Amino acid sequence: MIEAMRNNVLPLNASQVAVLTVERPGPAAGRTQFVYSSPNASNQFAVAPSILNRSYTITAEFEGPQGGANGVLVTQGGRFSGYGLYLKDGKPTFTLNLLDIERPKWQSPDPLPAGKHTIVFDWKPEPTGAPIRRGGTGTLSVDGAAVATRSLPHTQPFIWAWDETFDVGLDTGTPVDDSDYQVPFPFTGKLEKITIDLGETLMSPEAIKAMMEELAKKRDR
Numbered sequence: 001m002i003e004a005m006r007n008n009v010l011p012l013n014a015s016q017v018a019v020l021t022v023e024r025p026g027p028a029a030g031r032t033q034f035v036y037s038s039p040n041a042s043n044q045f046a047v048a049p050s051i052l053n054r055s056y057t058i059t060a061e062f063e064g065p066q067g068g069a070n071g072v073l074v075t076q077g078g079r080f081s082g083y084g085l086y087l088k089d090g091k092p093t094f095t096l097n098l099l100d101i102e103r104p105k106w107q108s109p110d111p112l113p114a115g116k117h118t119i120v121f122d123w124k125p126e127p128t129g130a131p132i133r134r135g136g137t138g139t140l141s142v143d144g145a146a147v148a149t150r151s152l153p154h155t156q157p158f159i160w161a162w163d164e165t166f167d168v169g170l171d172t173g174t175p176v177d178d179s180d181y182q183v184p185f186p187f188t189g190k191l192e193k194i195t196i197d198l199g200e201t202l203m204s205p206e207a208i209k210a211m212m213e214e215l216a217k218k219r220d221r
Helices: 002-006 016-021 205-220
Strands: 033-036 040-043 054-064 071-078 081-088 091-097 105-107 115-125 134-142 145-154 166-168 190-201
Touching: 054 071, 071 190, 091 134, 105 134, 105 145
Parallel strands: none
Antiparallel strands: 033 190, 040 166, 054 115, 054 190, 071 081, 071 166, 081 091, 091 105, 115 134, 134 145
């Protein structure tokens, strides 16, 4: 307490909301595009693109072998929360694991033939609503054609499982869905490029301040 008074940090903020929503310094801070041209494994969450509470687009470009490709293209988190873009039985699949409570899934009805392909998952939040865990609509496209569209009333609020990894081309943690694959589930095709484009975060300083004020009002009731 003496050190806190000396450094003018009182009163202390005990809320985890501000701690978990404010962007921290690090290699990923301030970046809106991330490009990976080869498998990239076991990255900690602080260097991964943060897709929470914002719009985002994940684009995977690759070439599949004869008989079709399988495996993880990109994933973060795992069994207890996270996301993954992968091919299961040759079918492009995007899965959100929301705190191991539900696993919304977008999947192509058809497996991909051999050759070059581009898979895109695009997420657009609802235009209005609370900034944190706001719902929206996701669309999975294959070679320019939408194959699955689904809307969610809410998403993950703060952070993916912090003790899991961000991986490209395989999964070095736990699966986002154990019924779909078992790790490391390496991609069997030729990975050309994974691009993640981030939209503007919904968690602006103004939005965080308003949320903290609302929480304070509820505590005082």
